[in-house]
Amino acid sequence: MTLTEQAPMTSIANTPPTVLCVDDEPNILSALRRLFRPHGYRLLTADSGAAGLAVLESETVDLVISDMRMPQMDGAQFLAQVRQRWPGTVRLLLTGYADIGAILDAINHGEIYRYVTKPWDENDIVLVVRHALERRALEQDKLRLEALTASQNAELLLLNASLEQKVAVRTQQLKLSHDELQTANDKLKATFVTTIKVFSNLIEMRGGKLAGHARRVAELSRKLAQTMGLEAQDARDVFIAALLKDIGKLSLSDDLLELPASAWNGEQLATFRKHPLRAEQLLMALDELRPVSVILRSQLERFDGAGFPDALAGLAIPLGARILALASDYDGLQIGAMVQRSLRADEARTLVYDSGGKRYDPAVVAAFRSLMDQTQAPPRDMAVLSGELEPGMVLSRDLISRDGLMLLAGEHVLTARVIAQLLDFEGKNGGRLAIRVYPPAVAP
Template sequence: MIDASKGMDVPLPSVLLVDDEPNILGALNRTLRREGYRLLTASDGNQALALMQNEPIDLVVSDERMPGMDGAELFGHIQQHWPDCRRLMLTGHADLSSTIRAINEGHVYRYIAKPWNDDELRLTIRQALDHQQAERERRRLEALTQEQNRELTSLNAYLEERVRARTGELQQLADMLELAQSELKHSYVTATQVFSTLINQRLPSQLQTNTQVRDLIKAFAQTHQCDDELTHSLLMAASLYNLGKMTWSDRLLATPSDALTNVDRETYRCYPVTGEGLLMSLDHLEETARIIRHHHERWNGSGYPDRLKGEQIPYGARLLGLAVDFIELQRGMVLQRRLPRDDALKLLRKLGGRIYDPELCEAFVTLCIEQAPDLGVDGKVVKSLDTRHLEPGMVLVRDLHSESGMLLLHEGKQLTRDLIERLIRFEETEDTHYVLWVKLPDDDAE
C-alpha cells in the first residue's frame, strides 16, 4: 500500500486505486503522482473496504473485474456506507450486465476504458473531485443557511417576545398617561366650575348668564356633532367668558352696554382680553382663552378687540358670541330694555351676515326654536312642539295665549291626554295652530 502524500501539511484529496494487477496499480500511480493527490492502493475489494474503514477517501478508481468481489459489488458497498465518495470504473470488457449493475447499485460517476488516455484520466478525476468539492460546499452552505435560519427564527421569536413585552409596557404607560390626562382635565373642569360659581357670586342674580350660555353651547355641539376638543373648549369658555368682568364696579356691571359712556365703553371692551390673560398660563385652556378673547368680534369686522372679519374669527368664538348675545339681550345687558325671547331670536337672524356668521346664526336660531335649551329647567330638556306631538306628563314652561291674547294655559301646567285633546279641538274650532314650550317627563329627559 502506498501513501504518496505522507508528511504534507495541507490535506489533499484522497484517491484510492483498486486493481488485482500490480502493473495496473503502478501505471495508475505514475499517471497521478504529480496531480497533488494523496494516493492509496488496494489489490481487491475487501482490502479496499477495510482501508476505507480507517481512512477518509474522496474518490475510488476500481477495476471492473476482480477475483472475489468485482467492481460493481465494491461500489455498491461504497454507495451504501460512503455515498459522498466518487467512483470511477476501469473496464476493458463490454459486459452490459456488469455495467448496468454498477450504475444501479454503485452509482458510478464515470467509466474509463482500458487502456486509458493519461490526460483523459487525469481530467476525469479532476472533474470528479471538483464536482465533489462543489457538492460538499453546496451542502455546507445549505447547512449553514439552515442553521442561520434557525438562529434567525429563534432571534425573531425573541424579538417578537421583546416587542410584545415592550408594547405591553408602552400600553401601560399610555394608559397611565391617559388616566393622568383625564384627571388633569377633570381638575380643570372642577376649577372652571369653581371659577364660574365665584363669578356668579360677584354678579347680581339677573346677570348670572353662564348656565344658560353653557346649555346652549352644549345643545348646539351635540346637535351638530362638534368634535370633543372643540366641545370641551367651548363649554369651558361658556363657563368663564365673563371672568374679565370681575374687576368692574357694581355700577358698570349693571349698565347695559349700549348705555355706557365712552370711558366705560373702553373698560367694557377690555374684558375679553382680561379674561384671556387670566387663563393663558393654563396650558389646557389655551383654546378656551382664544375663544373668550374673540367672542365679541363681528362678521363685518366691526367687533373687538382685534377687528377680525369673517372666517378670521375662530369658529368657537363665533358660536359663543351668538349664545352670549342671545341670553344677554333677554337679560337687558345689551340694550336698555329686555327683549322677549322671540324678539331676541328675530334680532339675531336679522343681524346674520353683518354681526354674525350667517350660516352659523341660522343654525343657532333653528336650534333655539326647535329645542330651546336655554329654557331648560333643572337640567331637563325643553322643546317646541305642536299639539299633535304633545305627550301626557309634559309640563308647560311658558304661558300659552290665544291669538286674541287670552291666557289658555299657564306656565307649570302638566299636560294630560284629555287636556291635549281639548287643545286640538280648540285649534280646529278657531282654525288656528298653537306651538307649546314643554319640559319633557323625567324618563324622556336627555
C-alpha cells in the first residue's frame, strides 16, 4: 500500500526530491509525513519491504528511509535489495533496537548512508536527509559533468585528428616546391581560424543577445595585443581564446545565462565561476591550443587578486587573460550581460577606465584608452551590394547574417558560385547582407 504527498519546493530545482518511507507501523509513517511535509519533498510510503520494492519498480526514488524490524523482510534485507537493484538511491536505516548485529548487517549488505534511532530528534533526522540528498545531487552532477567533459574531449580529439590528417595529406602533395608548401600552410591556418569561428558561432546560438559577442571581443583583444607589442603568435592565441571564451559555459543552464551577472545569487555565481576550469579541461588534449587554455583558465582573475579560480594578482596573471578580461567586460557591459541594463559605449569606457589597477591591468587599460582615443582612419574597404560582386573580390571582414550567423570568413576570395549562393540567400531571407570588400588597390 502506498501514499503519495506532494508539496511545493522552495529550491530552484525543477523536480523535488522523492523520499520513500517504509515501516509496518502506520503511526510512524504518519509522523514521517508530518515531519517532512514542510520541506518540499515528494513523499512515498510503504507498509512492508515487499511494498517498498514495488514502489521502487514504478517510481524514481532519491532516498529510502526503512525501519529495521518488519515482518517477512526486515530493513537490512530490504535495503540490501535496494542497493543491488537501485544503487543510486540513498539508504537510511530507522531502528528502535540496540541491535548491533542487525545494524552491521545493514551497513555491510545494504551499504546504508546513516542509521537513525527511534525515538528520533526531528532536527537531526531532517538534517541527515537534507545532507544525504545534497550529497547525492553533487555526485550526480559530478558524474554528468565528467561524462560531458569526456564526450567533448573526444569530439575535440576527433577534430584534431582530422585536421592533422588533412595537414599530412596536403603537405605530401605540396612538397614539390617551397612556395606551394607555404601556400598550403597559409590555407591551413585560415581554415583552422575559420573552424574556430564557426564553433564560436555555435556556442553563441544559446542566447540571442550573445550573437556576435565573441567576434567583437576577439577583434578588440587582437587590437589590444597588437597595441601592446605582442608577437604575432601570442596575439593569435589571444584572438582564438576570445572566440572560445564561452566554451566552458556549455554545461550551464539557459536560465543562468539569460540573467545579467549583477542579478546572480551566490549559488549561481559559484556555478558560473567554474566555467574557466571547464574550458581549460576541454582544450587540454589539444597541444596547439594549450596556450589558449591557459588564457581561458585565468579569464576571471582580477589584477588586485580578488578573481577566480586561482586568486592570481598583477603580472602573475597571463597577459592574454588580462587583455581578454577587459575586452570581454567592455562588450558585455554594452549588451547587458553584466549589469541590469545595456550601457552606452562611453559609459562602458568610463567603468573600464575607473577599474584600472583593481579589476584590470593598468597597462592594458592604457592600451585600451589609446585605441579609443585614436582618430578613426579612413576605411580600407568598401560596402557593396550583392549584385555588384564580381569573382576575385576579397571579403574585408566576416560576412554575418541578420540573425548573427557567420556565412563566410573574412579574407574569403569570392567565386561565381559563391556570389550566386549569396544572391539566393538574400532572395530567400528577404533582406540585404552587409557586404564589405577590399578595393582592388588594397586587397591583400
